[in-house]
Amino acid sequence: MSSSDAVVKLTVDGEIGVVTVNSPPVNALSQAVRQGILENINQAVAHEQVKAIVLICDGRTFIAGADITEFGKPPKAPSLQEAQNAIENASKPVIAAIHGTALGGGLEVALCCHYRVAVPSAKCGLPEVKLGLLPGAGGTQRLPRIVGPQKAMEMVTSGQHVGAKQCHAMGLVDELVAEGELLSGAMAFARKVLAENRPLRKVRDSDDKVVAARGKPELFDDFRKAQARKFRGFDAPEFNIRCIEAAVNLPFDEGLKRERELFSQLMQGTQSAAQRYVFFAERQVWKIPDVPEATPQIPITKVGVLGAGTMGGGISMNFASVGIPVTIVETNQAALDRGLATIRRNYENTAKRGGITTEQVEQRMAQLTGTLDLNALADCDLVIEAVFEDMAIKKEVFAKLDGIVKQGAILASNTSYLDINEIASVTKRPEWVIGMHFFSPANVMRLLEVVRGEKTSKTTIATAMGIGKKIGKIAALAGVCHGFIGNRMLRARSLQANAMLLEGAMPWDVDRVIYDFGMPMGPFAMSDLAGLDIGWNKDTTSSSTVREVLCEMDRRGQKTGAGFYDYDDKRVAQPSPVTEKIVREFVAKAGNVAREISQQEILERCLYPMINEAAKILEEGIAIRPSDIDIVYVNGYGWPVYRGGPMFYADTVGLANVVASLKAHAARLGPDFTISPLLERMAAEGKRFQDMK
């Protein structure tokens, strides 16, 4: 029998052998776990008294997958397949007992068991696609044999976690057992299997569902077409589909071989490396060196939001959706009514799409109180200001809030660019002042930039990060500078995009390159969406930029039906001859001769100055680590996750190449452009951002 500190151990209870995996935090299939499963299953099979085997896990979850930290390193025996074969070929029935999440390799192990039981709260899924991979241990071949190719295709390409009840309905789980009684329930099930003399059921041998789909290529083609937008740019979804096709068209062992080949291809590619990197970056981002995890947080039981505009409304929804009451303050009733009506419409639209029930719409609305009286915020634990982006107004508001809101409460600003220290300076509690920069639409976008001022306390930082997690955001910590991490870098791109217009590129030329790179839209389409008149003033406009001229012509973006592009009534963009004429006039006025700008130049001049700015952000200590910058871009700006974020991307290009390109374009990058010394040094030393500690 196994030693007590082994990660996998065998105990025998009557005629049932219980193989227990105990490898915190998530029982991932490390070498030790694979070996433990292999040895203990073999021991249980050899054990005279044992007639059936239960495979169960200690801790918070069933096996949550392969050990991702081992990826990219030389494989260590035994392979997962050896452990799986021991289970599938066991001469005694093996029953997987699932709680928490059976994911990836974990579900693939369970699929080799002859039966599966689960508690109702358990979830199963093959989320490899999210790591740029496919299930590489038979998952693509076994899953469709139980749930059918259509459902399997949906599961492997979305990576969704499916609840145990649904798994039971699909046949993936044979029996649900009472919550909290997994072991006894699984043992009882095992005894039933023995008593009824049930067969050693191998999923691999069950062919009816895949055979039924044979000769129906439209099944796959229709799916590809329907999902094309979602899958754009990603390799893994297509590879996953090909594996399900193989499951349908090939004998099991050949399908398995095909799965192996495609798995290795993905594993060796940059996309999976990027997506695995982002997986860890998303977990790293919460760790703040000088704010330890145990830092006390204040409880947030009531939130105040100032301004019911674009941002205030979305911000309020985040809290209402998790049951935290919000008081929204506006300056006039009409704006308040409009804001609350927009929130209701958003919730109702979610309900129409089936995201929430109509009852939940009312529950959430009931959490919101609108008022014109700032005094109503007195007993809030957290107040978030989302009024106009104007320092004078922000200062006035913070001075007032300081006098009204109880001591020990946090005063946060949603400012996009402004100096948090200056805002804090008008209060007597700068240690309680912080930036909480949400992204539009604030109820949808996952990113929250938390901006620490010079005097912001650790408790304030820990609480802002903590409440961010509670409302489902990914929070990244930034320091104070103009535009913080995200917008400061975006400005570097925007300068180049506009400069290229004056050299002969059209907005759609630039946008096309950025779109093809994998972003949801380019800089000019983004301006049209946000509104060209943000920060534009009709009294002071001077026709000095293309954007100003467009605004003066009332071409203010999508909302007016025209901006850089022309829009039809379905808001489909068309290149605009009007814009083209304006751009040409600006080229001539600047004394330039329009030139053909290559796609490569557009790409480099848009992206490399951002990377350069990011390096400055690191040098100045505005961001803690390169991967936090990547988290900001992937979650707040639509940077394609399969490119890992700007820092990871720079590593794939090679920092020396980035610097060489910046130098080559130096004359065009503008008089204020300078190369980051950090970037230049790292490039010269052949370093990567990923290796920066």
Ligand code: 3HC
């Ligand atoms: N390998 C290695 N470490 C893992 C891991 C894995 N598969 N899954 C989670 N971890 C680590 C996390 O990095 C984190 O470490 P940290 O505490 O040092 O930051 C710790 O476990 C806890 O993870 P979470 O913070 O994510 O814990 P949650 O409770 O929020 O979530 C979870 C648990 C749902 C299991 C989530 O961690 C998760 O989704 N994990 C990844 C699951 C996955 O992708 N599995 C497939 C792997 S690929 C595969 O199996 C290939 C196969 O087909 C051959």
Ligand code: NAI
């Ligand atoms: P908005 O113009 O849509 O809304 C501002 C609201 O604040 C208006 O309804 C106005 O009536 C109200 N208001 C003004 N002064 C007030 C006061 N003293 N008390 C209470 N309410 C007051 O502006 P938006 O877009 O919501 O921006 C708000 C803040 O959020 C700005 O600081 C902006 O930079 C920032 N932000 C905006 C983003 C965007 O995409 N719109 C993204 C991230 C941050």
